[in-house]
Amino acid sequence: MESVQSHRKIMTGNEAVAVGVKLAKVKVIAAYPITPQTTIVEELADMVANGELDSKFIEVESEHSAMSAVTASEASGVRSYTASSSHGILYMHEPLHWAAGMRLPLVMSVVNRAIGPPWNIWGEQTDTFNQKDTGWLQIYCESNQEAMDSILLGYKIAENKKILLPVMNMLDAFTLSHTSEPVDVRNQKKAAEYVGDLELDSKLDFKNPAGYGSLLGPDGPFMEMKKDMRDSMYNAIGTIKNEISNFNEQFSAELPGLTDNFMMEDADYALVTAGAISSTAKYTVRKLREKGQKVGLIRLYFYRPFPGEDVLKAVKGLKGLGVVERNLSFGQRGPTYEDVATSLYGRVDIPIRNYVVGLGGRDIRVKDFERMFEDLVEGDNEIEWVNVGVK
Amino acid sequence: MYEVRFHGRGGQGAVTASKILATAAFLEGKWVTSFPFFGTERRGAPVTAFTRVDDRRIELRSQIYEPDAVIVLDRSLMSIVNVTEGLKNEGVIIVNGKSGNLKEAGKFKVGYVDATSIALRNGLGDPSHPIVNTAILGAFSKISDLVSLQSIKSATTDMVPSKKKENVNAIQEAYEETELN
Numbered sequence: 001m002e003s004v005q006s007h008r009k010i011m012t013g014n015e016a017v018a019v020g021v022k023l024a025k026v027k028v029i030a031a032y033p034i035t036p037q038t039t040i041v042e043e044l045a046d047m048v049a050n051g052e053l054d055s056k057f058i059e060v061e062s063e064h065s066a067m068s069a070v071t072a073s074e075a076s077g078v079r080s081y082t083a084s085s086s087h088g089i090l091y092m093h094e095p096l097h098w099a100a101g102m103r104l105p106l107v108m109s110v111v112n113r114a115i116g117p118p119w120n121i122w123g124e125q126t127d128t129f130n131q132k133d134t135g136w137l138q139i140y141c142e143s144n145q146e147a148m149d150s151i152l153l154g155y156k157i158a159e160n161k162k163i164l165l166p167v168m169n170m171l172d173a174f175t176l177s178h179t180s181e182p183v184d185v186r187n188q189k190k191a192a193e194y195v196g197d198l199e200l201d202s203k204l205d206f207k208n209p210a211g212y213g214s215l216l217g218p219d220g221p222f223m224e225m226k227k228d229m230r231d232s233m234y235n236a237i238g239t240i241k242n243e244i245s246n247f248n249e250q251f252s253a254e255l256p257g258l259t260d261n262f263m264m265e266d267a268d269y270a271l272v273t274a275g276a277i278s279s280t281a282k283y284t285v286r287k288l289r290e291k292g293q294k295v296g297l298i299r300l301y302f303y304r305p306f307p308g309e310d311v312l313k314a315v316k317g318l319k320g321l322g323v324v325e326r327n328l329s330f331g332q333r334g335p336t337y338e339d340v341a342t343s344l345y346g347r348v349d350i351p352i353r354n355y356v357v358g359l360g361g362r363d364i365r366v367k368d369f370e371r372m373f374e375d376l377v378e379g380d381n382e383i384e385w386v387n388v389g390v391k
Numbered sequence: 392m393y394e395v396r397f398h399g400r401g402g403q404g405a406v407t408a409s410k411i412l413a414t415a416a417f418l419e420g421k422w423v424t425s426f427p428f429f430g431t432e433r434r435g436a437p438v439t440a441f442t443r444v445d446d447r448r449i450e451l452r453s454q455i456y457e458p459d460a461v462i463v464l465d466r467s468l469m470s471i472v473n474v475t476e477g478l479k480n481e482g483v484i485i486v487n488g489k490s491g492n493l494k495e496a497g498k499f500k501v502g503y504v505d506a507t508s509i510a511l512r513n514g515l516g517d518p519s520h521p522i523v524n525t526a527i528l529g530a531f532s533k534i535s536d537l538v539s540l541q542s543i544k545s546a547t548t549d550m551v552p553s554k555k556k557e558n559v560n561a562i563q564e565a566y567e568e569t570e571l572n
Contacts, residue, residue, distance in 0.1 A: 010410070010413060010414050010417055010423065010425075174426070174427075175426075175452050178426060178427060179424055179425070179426035179452070180410050180413060180423075180424065180425045180426065181422075181423065181424045181425075181449070182417060182422065182423065276452055277452070279450040279451070279452045280450065280451055280452045280453055282450045283450040283451045286450075363453050363454050364452075364453060365453040365456075366451070366453065
C-alpha cells in the first residue's frame with residue numbers, strides 16, 4: 001500500500017482545483033483568465049498541451065462566451081468545465097441561468113474576489129452571493145483539499161438524474177487560491193471510476209435535431225419546469241448527504257455534511273461562516289474553549305441548497321448566534337443572515353446578529369472573531385462592521 | 392506553531408523560498424502553509440511571503456503579525472520596511488549581507504550571510520538579479536532548528552526547475568559562511 005506521504009503534495013488551491021478537474025476526466029474546458037483564477041486555467045492549459053489531460057481547451061474572448069461554450073458542449077453530453085472570478089462571474093450571470101435552466105450538470109470553480117469600484121483583486125464573496133438565485137448548487141470550500149474533492153463530488157451530484165443542476169465551487173482569493181498546503185491527491189483510476197461517464201438522456205445530436213430552450217407561453221409548461229427545477233434543488237439535500245458519505249468512504253476523505261458543526265454540542269454562543277475564514281474561526285473557537293468559553297461554529301459547506309434544517313438542529317440550546325458575511329447587500333441585512341433567520345423563524349427563539357467582515361481582502365484575524373463572540377453577548381447594532389475604520 | 396516572514400523584492404524568489412521552507416518542514420512530517428502577501432507583484436517592488444509550520448493541521452489563515460523568524464533577501468529593503476516589526480523576543484532574523492547594525496539586535500538571534508556573492512559564484516542569476524532565495528535558506532537552517540540542512544536541500548532539489556546542483560551548493564556554502572551576531 002502507498003504511504004500517505006507519497007500522494008500528499010504541497011499545492012495551492014488553484015493547483016488543487018486543476019488536478020481535481022483532471023481527476024474528473026473533463027472533456028471540454030472553455031475559460032477566460034481573470035486574477036486570481038488565472039493559474040487554474042494556465043495549469044489546465046498546460047495539462048492539455050502536454051497530453052496529461054485528454055480534453056478540448058477552447059480559448060474564448062469573454063466569460064459570457066466561456067459559459068455559452070460549455071453550455072453547448074455539456075448539452076452534447078460531454079463533461080465540461082469552466083472557472084472564473086469577480087467581474088467575470090458577473091458578466092456570466094445571464095448564461096448561468098441558461099445552463100441551470102437547461103438542466104446541464106456543469107461544474108465551475110469561482111475564486112471569490114471583490115467587486116469594483118474601487119478596483120480590487122482581493123478576497124470577498126459578493127461575486128457568488130450575487131449568483132445564489134441562478135439555479136446552481138453552491139459549495140464554499142475551506143481548504144485546498146476540499147477544493148480538489150469538491151470538483152469530483154460536484155460532478156457526481158450535478159449528474160445525478162434526480163438533480164441535474166450545475167455546481168459552483170468556491171474558493172477564497174489568495175487565502176486558498178495562492179496558498180500552498182498539503183493535499184491528498186486522489187487516485188486517478190479510483191476518481192475516474194467514481195465519477196463514471198456522463199450519460200444524459202437528452203442531448204444535442206446532429207442526426208436527431210431538436211430544439212432546446214425555445215419559447216413557451218404563459219400556459220405552456222414554463223412555470224411547471226421552473227417548479228421542477230426548484231423541487232430538484234430542494235430535494236437534493238438527501239442525495240448530497242449520501243454522496244458525501246459515499247465519497248468519504250471511497251477516498252478516506254473528511255468532507256463535512258452540508259454544514260460543518262464545530263464544537264457545537266454544548267455551545268452557548270456560535271457563529272455561522274462560509275469559506276476559508278472558517279478555519280481562522282475554528283482556531284479562535286479552540287482558543288476560547290481553552291479559556292472555558294462555550295463557543296462553537298457552524299460552517300456552511302453548501303449554501304445552495306441552503307441546509308436550513310441542519311442549521312436549525314445545530315443551533316438548538318444556543319443563547320446567541322452570529323451570522324458572518326464576507327459579502328455585502330445594500331438596503332437589507334446580509335443574504336446569509338436572511339437565510340439563517342428564515343430557517344429558524346418561529347421554530348427557535350435565539351437572538352441573531354449579523355457581521356460584515358473582510359471586504360476587499362481585509363485580513364480577518366483571531367481578534368476579529370474574538371470581538372464577534374464578545375459582541376454576541378452585549379452588542380445591539382443592526383449590522384456590526386468588523387475591523388472597519390481602524391486602518 | 393512556528394511562523395516565518397520573508398522580505399524580498401519581486402523577482403528575487405521570496406515566494407518560492409517560503410514554499411521551499413514549507414516543503415522542507417513537510418518532508419520532516421510537519422503540517423505547513425505558505426503564502427505570499429496578497430498583492431500584485433512587480434519586479435523590484437517589495438514582496439512579503441509567509442510560512443507556517445505546526446505539528447497539526449494549520450487552521451489559522453490570517454497574515455503573520457508576530458513571526459518567530461524573519462528572512463530578509465534584500466537588505467536595501469531595511470531602510471523602507473520595518474523588517475523586525477512584531478518579531479518575537481529571541482526570534483531569528485537572517486539578513487542577506489556581510490554584516491550590519493540592526494536596530495535592537497540584542498533582542499534577536501541575528502545571522503548575516505552574503506547570499507548575493509554565494510548565489511553569483513554558483514551561477515544563480517546575474518549581478519543585477521541574483522537569485523538568493525535558496526542560499527538564504529541554508530543560513531536559516533544554521534541559526535534556527537526548525538528544519539535540517541538536508542531537508543532544505545531535498546526540498547530545493549524537488550522544487551527548483553533547473554540548476555539543482557548549483558542551488559544545493561549555494562545552500563551548503565551559505566550554511567558554512569553564516570555568522571551569528
